[in-house]
Amino acid sequence: MFTKQQFERLASAHMDGVFRLAYSYLKSAAEADDVTQNALLKLYLTDKRFESEAHVKNWLYRVAANECKRALLSPWRRAEDIADYAEALAFTTPERSELFYAVMELPAKYRTVIHLHYYEDYATQEIAEILGVPGATVRTRLRRGRELLKKKLMEAEGYAGQENV
Template sequence: MQRSVPQLGDHVMKVYETYADTLFRIAMVHLGRREDAEEATQDTFIKLMEKAPTFNDAEHQKAWLIRVITNHCKSLLGRGWRKREVKLEGADSHTTDDPEDQALIELVLSLPVKYRSVVHLYYYEDYPIREIGEILQISESAVKMRLKRGRQLLKLELEGEEPQ
């Protein structure tokens, strides 16, 4: 029995090293605050240790972790003590040296959560539409519509910033 505990710990540490940054970025996209994103990431790994699910492969494991953190972020956003408006403080994990890239990242972070999530997973995490639908537990057509509307909102913002 004592042997399985270190193995579980080693396994979780390896999973943590592999996916912590990705999960943190996803939580930042949802929550907008470093402290909340760190807590959500930690809670996700706690759930992994508690549930100890078996996975078919690494992609299945990654999808499970993303689904868990996404659902956890949604529940945090739904709590009464938290404002629905997500502040961008602590967005330094999304910084870049290119001012144009930084402006685009800030625009993406300013999107409503349902559009921000799909835009982030599609463009920054390179997930195909089908997998985004599975992760967020929505249909492929809903993913496509959210991507389309998210792009439209970004386009409106970008056009509004251009000198006329």
């Protein structure tokens, strides 16, 4: 178990990242809050010994991913409008806002790996460990997710059907 100070430091360091991961799965700020709280509670209560800060982060993200999968199966689950959540985020440019909406429209298996890789700076092997899938699967999902994202963004810009862009 952690001391109060250790836990507070870890929670403040990783809370936002866990929330973003949960939101990328669930598309609901309320459910993402619940998952974040559950993951942090499990961290507080664990007797597990961690080798490093990175090990804590990976463990916490794995717990959050499992909590999200559990929440997705819940009969009480309800979706929240992405626009409600997006308004709470501060985008530095309109392009970042557009990119966020495009990423959130991707199927969950692509959305999650793109979020972990580009927003949380995880390597593909680390993502594989968090999600419990082979590294090749993560790389395939990243490639396919990028292709879908490119297609969505090109359609939004009016480049649909142009091969040489």
